[in-house]
Amino acid sequence: MTDVYDLVIIGGGPAGLAAAVQASELDLRTVLIDEQPAPGGQIYRSVERAERDGLAARLGPNYQRGASLAGAFRACGADYEAGCQVWQAEAAQGGPGQPPRQWTVHFTRDGQSRSVRGRHLLLASGAQERPVPIRGWTLPGVMTVGAAQLLLKSSRMLPEEPVWIAGSGPLPLLYASQLLSLGGRLAGYIDTTPRGRWRAALPHLPGALANAPYLAKGIMLRWTLLRSGVEIQHAEEIEARGTGRLEAVRFRTARGIREEPARVLLLHEGVIPNAHAAMALGCAQRWDEGQQAFRPETDEWAASSVDGLSVAGDAAGIGGARVAEVGGRIAALGAAHRLGRIGEASRDALSMPLRRERGRHARIRPFLDALFRPNRSVLVPPDDVLACRCEEVTVGGIRQAVSLGAVGPNQVKSYTRCGMGPCQGRQCAPTLAQVIADSTGQPVADVGYPRIRPPLKPITLGELATLAGEGAA
Amino acid sequence: MFRKLPDPPRHDRVTVHVDGHAVTVSAGDTAAAAVLASGLPYSRTTTVSGSPRAPYCMMGVCFECLMIVDGDPSRQGCQVIVRDGMRIERQLGGRELLS
Ligand SMILES: Cc1cc2nc3c(=O)[nH]c(=O)nc-3n(C[C@H](O)[C@H](O)[C@H](O)COP(=O)(O)OP(=O)(O)OC[C@H]3O[C@@H](n4cnc5c(N)ncnc54)[C@H](O)[C@@H]3O)c2cc1C
Numbered sequence A: 001m002t003d004v005y006d007l008v009i010i011g012g013g014p015a016g017l018a019a020a021v022q023a024s025e026l027d028l029r030t031v032l033i034d035e036q037p038a039p040g041g042q043i044y045r046s047v048e049r050a051e052r053d054g055l056a057a058r059l060g061p062n063y064q065r066g067a068s069l070a071g072a073f074r075a076c077g078a079d080y081e082a083g084c085q086v087w088q089a090e091a092a093q094g095g096p097g098q099p100p101r102q103w104t105v106h107f108t109r110d111g112q113s114r115s116v117r118g119r120h121l122l123l124a125s126g127a128q129e130r131p132v133p134i135r136g137w138t139l140p141g142v143m144t145v146g147a148a149q150l151l152l153k154s155s156r157m158l159p160e161e162p163v164w165i166a167g168s169g170p171l172p173l174l175y176a177s178q179l180l181s182l183g184g185r186l187a188g189y190i191d192t193t194p195r196g197r198w199r200a201a202l203p204h205l206p207g208a209l210a211n212a213p214y215l216a217k218g219i220m221l222r223w224t225l226l227r228s229g230v231e232i233q234h235a236e237e238i239e240a241r242g243t244g245r246l247e248a249v250r251f252r253t254a255r256g257i258r259e260e261p262a263r264v265l266l267l268h269e270g271v272i273p274n275a276h277a278a279m280a281l282g283c284a285q286r287w288d289e290g291q292q293a294f295r296p297e298t299d300e301w302a303a304s305s306v307d308g309l310s311v312a313g314d315a316a317g318i319g320g321a322r323v324a325e326v327g328g329r330i331a332a333l334g335a336a337h338r339l340g341r342i343g344e345a346s347r348d349a350l351s352m353p354l355r356r357e358r359g360r361h362a363r364i365r366p367f368l369d370a371l372f373r374p375n376r377s378v379l380v381p382p383d384d385v386l387a388c389r390c391e392e393v394t395v396g397g398i399r400q401a402v403s404l405g406a407v408g409p410n411q412v413k414s415y416t417r418c419g420m421g422p423c424q425g426r427q428c429a430p431t432l433a434q435v436i437a438d439s440t441g442q443p444v445a446d447v448g449y450p451r452i453r454p455p456l457k458p459i460t461l462g463e464l465a466t467l468a469g470e471g472a473a
Numbered sequence B: 001m002f003r004k005l006p007d008p009p010r011h012d013r014v015t016v017h018v019d020g021h022a023v024t025v026s027a028g029d030t031a032a033a034a035v036l037a038s039g040l041p042y043s044r045t046t047t048v049s050g051s052p053r054a055p056y057c058m059m060g061v062c063f064e065c066l067m068i069v070d071g072d073p074s075r076q077g078c079q080v081i082v083r084d085g086m087r088i089e090r091q092l093g094g095r096e097l098l099s
């Protein structure tokens, strides 16, 4: 591990792939590290394989676009560490005449740990689905819509019936239509978007019209679903019921409470930045009221508050695949300039068309944010609902810790163990922050998330031992 | 909990053993997908109360898919790609993690 890269990219979705292509065009020595076995990230997961066996065409042109991006990445000359989980990144100050910082990035593959070094680090770790804490959400058979879609893209798997979808946003609609077109069946589709949201979203419609194809696609998906005969209804108070596994879904509609048999229940309430790594590395965070999520502060070149560390794509704030792709390229330009590899003038000139393109794709976002802003009950669930899946801490447990004097998320965490399990708060930190804010009357922005300690991913002693072995060799 | 799309016939079949039962999946599938296809009702139980859990996110952020892969505990099953002959065991209770 004597080589030092110019740029180390974490994440192989549209942002990371496009950044690698751009960086290579600028002759930066680049390595991209990604958890997945093949390029694509979340949206374009397994796209090369799906393209080969014909599935991609059936999933639609927006998915197929990923194949050309993956191709450009494969051809760009950047090194590629696939199937590798990054569990730590450390910065050391460079000596006199050296670039200001050098990063060492540690990752594991198949239980073996390795590391690379680089002068600039780009986090393109994407988004995760917002946790959807409802009664019974830990029952086997309850999972996210995104999880079911990943099973479809990379394993060609359909859920066993009866299948229910409950949620809000574009992804459930997209998955529902993909499922139906592949011969799957839906017992029912529960739309949790509060009634009347259209009114809140309407003022943003003119901006959204600039993205007419996107809007048209949404309307078409809804139309496909309507025509399919699947029962669609507005409901709230979704509850998963069963002993040991999901057996039924219960919900409240305008006409009262209903309970229906279910084998699989798929939940979705939008996506939030997967900012875990950025937080652990100390990037300053900003509360995004529209998206009801924290995100790392970044400047116009995607640089974070930490020197030598940029964040691009959905990890820096939800913008969707096309915005992520352009954002990755802009981040690469920023990194090249910071490393003294291109001048300001060429950086700025190269970025102009990219910024125009990003502006076009981003104009629908305020409309989507307003339309699909999550229900209050998703953010602050009832007291008996589990907030922390790992340590089994309820919303009421958090409230009780607050009433006993725990003031901030770190204190509540040590009182209750909320956030101390293997997921390190990825599933409960948003709820923790919202419930503390609700209990104390503070704004969520002031509450924040609990501190994240290294490692980024839990690592076993065996994996650590392989790193020690490598150092000694 | 999940079933495979029937078409097209795949030539990249892989056999793994989930709690000793042979399950046929495709190369490139994850260990978590294999457990979901195996027909077993859950993939782990929690340390706190022993409650049964199954993969929830499939993208590495919920850790409900922790399983024992070829004797190695607490592997994130949704991030582990299957290999022919892989032994996958459901993880009941305890875990051995550093953090
Ligand atoms: C489950 C899911 C499904 C989605 N499906 C769609 C869809 O069908 N259509 C759509 O328009 N949008 C979809 N989205 C929205 C999606 O986030 C964006 O459209 C787009 O994928 C964002 O691109 P990105 O490059 O920022 O990140 P991503 O595409 O999310 O890529 C991030 C990559 O980083 C990797 N990574 C993260 N942390 C680490 C680590 N520590 N070590 C190594 N690698 C790491 C991830 O495995 C992933 O491959 C989905 C989002 C989610 C969460």
Ligand code: FES
Binding pocket: B032, B054, B055, B056, B057, B058, B059, B060, B061, B062, B063, B064, B065, B066, B076, B077, B078, B079
């Ligand atoms: S299923 Fe969520 S981490 Fe694997």
